[in-house]
Amino acid sequence: MSALRTLTIAAALALAAPALPLPAQAATTQDCALGHARVKQVDAGHNWAPVTPAKWQFPGDQVILAEAGVARPGPRRPFEYAVLKTGPEFASARIDAKVRLDTPTSVSNRDVIIVFGYRSDTEFYYVHLSQDNTIYPHNGIFVVNNADRLRIDDQWNGQVGAPPAVTDTEWHRVRVTHCTDTGRISVYVDGAETPLMTATDRTFTSGRVGFGSFDNIGRMRDMTVKGTPACDDTAPVEQ
Numbered sequence: 647m648s649a650l651r652t653l654t655i656a657a658a659l660a661l662a663a664p665a666l667p668l669p670a671q672a673a674t675t676q677d678c679a680l681g682h683a684r685v686k687q688v689d690a691g692h693n694w695a696p697v698t699p700a701k702w703q704f705p706g707d708q709v710i711l712a713e714a715g716v717a718r719p720g721p722r723r724p725f726e727y728a729v730l731k732t733g734p735e736f737a738s739a740r741i742d743a744k745v746r747l748d749t750p751t752s753v754s755n756r757d758v759i760i761v762f763g764y765r766s767d768t769e770f771y772y773v774h775l776s777q778d779n780t781i782y783p784h785n786g787i788f789v790v791n792n793a794d795r796l797r798i799d800d801q802w803n804g805q806v807g808a809p810p811a812v813t814d815t816e817w818h819r820v821r822v823t824h825c826t827d828t829g830r831i832s833v834y835v836d837g838a839e840t841p842l843m844t845a846t847d848r849t850f851t852s853g854r855v856g857f858g859s860f861d862n863i864g865r866m867r868d869m870t871v872k873g874t875p876a877c878d879d880t881a882p883v884e885q
Contacts, residue, residue, distance in 0.1 A: 678738055678825030681874030685733035688869055696728035697767070697858070709857055710865040711758075714749075717861075720768055722794040724759050727772075727858025730871070736762075737852045739873030741822040745775065747812050749862040754778045757785075758812070758864040760822050761856030763849075768792045770853060773822055773833050773843065774860065775811040783860070785811055787831055787845040798831075798845040808843045811835050817867075824873075826851040852876035 691704030715726025749756035801808035
């Protein structure tokens, strides 16, 4: 058989063969288009508005919740957090930070939270990062909308959620992306390319970010927020 005939037959077989599906791609840390506004170097106390200022410490290089919060009137929601007041309110945003849980590991339900889409004390999203993933309020993505916090992450099956986000007292890198055009929320831990938690919700399309805990102690540093300002997506902001 001539070389030309062999090539012709091979080409015909290739055209006739069914196309094989492409391998699924893991979700990446860039979930949506973001604006160019960026806020960073925000560890100083003047950048923050805590629920209870006396419970917080701001040594300049960390944001520390030094005393556990207590339940407050109103819907069930995190007890203590501080809202970042520097920079704009963000629509789509990516939040990067390092967090540490200071409550001993012997306390199974210990947690820290990342707040985003914050509109008021009873209207916001938060990511709950915990070493327990076996009960409804732990280790998930939640929305507070003038009612008790509602769990919205895809990983919760009614009995167990995503693998525990924090199981020690070391620093951990956390990234939260909130894509307001699709409602997609993704949470990454320690540089993973695949999100630990995901959700889709369009309750809030803009707001501020924050850090805190439901009822434990912990700290954060090196927060950077990049995204689209809610009021103007053209002017870059750098802090």
